[in-house]
Amino acid sequence: MNSRNPLKEPADDTTGRAPDGQADAVRQPRGVEQHGVEPVPLEQRTVGWWDLFQILINVLLNPGLILIGGLSVVAGLSFWAAVFAQVFAIVITFVAYTIMGTVGVDYGLPGIVSTRAFLGISLSRWILSALRAVSSAFFFAFQTLAGALGIKAVLAQLFGVDLSLILVSVVFAVFQAVVALFGYNSLKWLSKIAFPLKVVILGYLLVVMAGHDAPGFSPGEVFAYKGEVGWEWPVVAVWVNTIAAGWFSQVTDAADYCRYTRSRKHMWIGTMAAAVIGTAGAGFFGAYAAAATLGEKSNPFEIIPELGAGTWTLLMVLIVLVLDNWTINVLNLYTGGLSLANLATRLGRFWSTLAIAVAGTLLAAMPAVVNDVNEAFGAIGSVFGPVSGVIVADYLVLKRGKIDVAALFDPQGPYRYVGGVNVLALAWIVIGLGIYFLLPDWTIPVAATALLSAIGYAVTARLMPMRAIEGTKERT
Ligand SMILES: O=c1cc[nH]c(=O)[nH]1
Secondary structure, eight states: OOOSOTTSOOOGGGOOOOOTTOTTOOOOOTTSOOOSSSOOOGGGOOBOHHHHHHHHHHHHSOHHHHHHHHHHHHTTBOHHHHHHHHHHHHHHHHHHHHHHHHHHHHHOOOHHHHHHHHHOHHIIIIIIHHHHHHHHHHHHHHHHHHHHHHHHHHHHHHHOOOOOHHHHHHHHHHHHHHHHTTOHHHHHHHHHHHHHHHHHHHHHHHHHHHHOOSTTOSHHHHHTOOOSSBTOHHHHHHHHHHHHHHHHTTGGGHHHHHTTBSOHHHHHHHHHHHHHHHHHHHHHHHHHHHHHTTTSOOOHHHHGGGGOOOHHHHHHHHHHHHHHHHHHHHHHHHHHHHHHHHHSTTTHHHHHHHHHHHHHHHHTTOGGGGTOHHHHHHHHHHHHHHHHHHHHHIIIIISTTOOOHHHHTOTTSGGGTBTTBOHHHHHHHHHHHHHHTTSOGGGOHHHHHHHHHHHHHHHHHHHSOHHHHHTHHHHO
8 A cells, every 4th residue: 555645746647537438538619728627638727726716715705604703693602602603613624625635736627527536436426426516506595595685685675576485586597607617717707796895895884783773783892792592502502503504515525626727836825814814804794793783683784774874885795695696606506517527428518517507596486495504504414424434545545645546447457345325434324324414413413423423424434445445356
């Protein structure tokens, strides 16, 4: 076994390429990104940390996280406890995330395709990809609805109309879908424009809230807001778990954003800086508005239009909402599209993305999607916590950072395991899933099961002969 440090920059010879002419490289319509499930060639991996930072900070500074910042204050957290819950959850999650991001940098692969190596080709393609595709469509709808609530509030103030939430949400969903279809370059382009605008407008809206003369809105009052439960750990942990659960589902996709990045250092700096700053910003903004209402209301984009700040401010809310939704949802569709392309390889990235957009738009017509975020995010995290633990353990401990790229596309190769399934990995995912529902909230079940599954998988795999895990006997 290779004893090289798997998190050290690899020599170029570890950089995989799709085998020439391999069937999984599907030609896309003209004018859109051509790379689907196959690796991005080394010469195209040129993106620096600043571009990656802009893409990811736009992702983290999203309406969903802003809303969750507000919801956690409504649930009783103090202002600072709500901000802490966001940042802490993201830091935990991004440990796993940045490890799996190295797959994108080193091999140019989409994350979901790399999971063929860890879980077995069939388990990765038929189960994990389907789960991630469904959760991408769910998150697309969740973000759209979180934004649509604000748009509806702004339009009510601007034109005195009370539009149906479903109508606003569906029109908005279609609007967002278009950019995602074009692929990675559209992400870079969109992020560059959106980032400065979002920072300036969100800053302006904070000033509007801070200057509002009703009791509770001044910075001193908000920062001193204690909430009903303040810092009580069991409640803080519920929110840490909810936020972490949502982002653990992205660990399998971390490589998607990083596969055009020029080095691991650029990836680590761009990703971690964006994660911490973006989440702190989203939590701060959402918690500020909710704390200013003394925990009565949760969504800043519904609260601000009611402050009577005038047309200019309403327009600013509208612009930031559109940009904010767009930048996160383009990525939800992009990663969902790549997941579906891993499953239905003949479909290709473009048509897969379109399919996720249609599913997400249909879900965006169901306002229940935003009703119980703790339950819904928790259910997603119960699967993706253990999945993340197992894939990180397999990649780091067993494979020592080495992936045989050609074998990812060879159904009879080493990643076949037993009938296409790494049974040991599957067993630890199922064990983790079972344990998730037994653990009390204060343990942050998504992180706890990720850790347990990682340790359990790594230890049992070390104790078993590799032959047994890979099912070598069965094939010979
Ligand atoms: O929009 C979101 C939120 C959490 N996790 C995702 O994958 N997408």
